[in-house]
Amino acid sequence: MSGTAGFRDPRYAEAITKEIKFRAKGKQLRIIHVCGTHEDTISQHGLRALLPEGLNLVAGPGCPVCVCAAEDVDMAIELARQGHIIATFGDMFQVPSTKSSLAKERVKGADVRIVYGVSEAVEISKKNPEKEVVFIGAGFETTAPTMALELIRRPPSNFSILTSLKVIPPAMDLLVDIEGFDVDGFITPGHVAAIVGTNAFQSFAEKTKTPCVAAGFEPLDVLEAIRMILVQLDEGRADSENEYTRVVRPEGNIAAQKVLNQAFRIDDAPWRGLGIIPKSGYFIRKEFAEHDARVKFDFPEIESIDLLPGCRCHEVILGMVDPVDCKLFGKRCTPMDPYGPCMVGHEGTCRIRYENVDV
Ligand code: SF4
DSSP states (O other), X not given: OOTGGGGGOHHHHHHHHHHHHHHHTTOOEEEEEOOHHHHHHHHHTTGGGGSOTXXXXXXXXXXXXXXXXXXXXXXXXXXXXXXXXXXXXXXXXXXXXXXXXXXXXXXXXXXXXXXXXXXXXXXXXXXXXXXXEEEEEEEOTTTHHHHHHHHXXXXXXXXXXEEEXXXXXXXXXXXXXXXXXXXXXXXXXXXHHHXXXXXXXXXXXXXXXXXXXXXXXXXXXXXXXXXXXXXXXHHTOOOEEESOTTTXXXXXXXXXXXXXXXXXXXXXXXXXXXXXXXXXXXXXXXGGGGGBHHHHSOOOOOOOOSSOTTOOHHHHHTTXXXXXXXXXXXXXXXXXXXXXXXXXXXXXXXXXXHHHSOX
């Protein structure tokens, strides 16, 4: 296949779906993906409708702003209230926290600016040397290297990052450890695999006896990844395989891994509604402490609340309920007025479901 159009060709989709149906016949299977972009592809192209009845394709914790702990958002809000310039991705801007959001703080007069990347935030700090500029660094392995690189380049002293960076494999560990949570295969996120490599998931696949396949983001990528998982199950194997060969290498991106290791250390991190997951977050190393907002600024004791009453984001994130099972879905909670974090960004499962069902 060449070009994107080839990855949407209905003839290939039909052939792959036929094999999926054959291999899944008479079985009850649960395949989970951990990527908001995969959920977007699946919902937009109606892929679930192509799958046999017993094959359940579930969305897991794959949206960076959905899993950003309320305490991190509350810290960002506190810094905005202290009068610093806050630079943030658009998704994070609207994320509701304990009592407010960055969007609401801007309405009240805080200097909160939406940027497309960390380098734009560094430029703001150069143009405003009299002010502190704090970049809200939420994301996974995919976006973390750009932040690491800016730290290594030594930005101006008035620039810092409030990290809320998560590492995906430990969240997969959490899922398989949940009692009664059966999963037969993982579609691993292609962009995360591009950084860490498919080798990074091999020990997980072996240890949990769960096939893993890194997939791209076109409809045929997702269908082919499902087919590859079913082949592994039929052959009694559990390996980390690569469907996204046009981008992902087994060893990943070594240069990106080097900058990540240079700027960040890995430690236990809070995930929204899920509590602390061991070794699941990137934190700035002490060599770069002058750019670490967690070290640089004073924060009052904040009693953060991850889940506002009625919000079922923690269950949605774990793939245990469908967004439409939440009583607030499409009523109190909409993309125009999100009540929980899963309704905010384009990778949020509730938001994606809202945009693809008749509410
Ligand atoms: S619909 Fe809204 S309130 Fe309900 S789980 Fe999703 S984000 Fe939370």
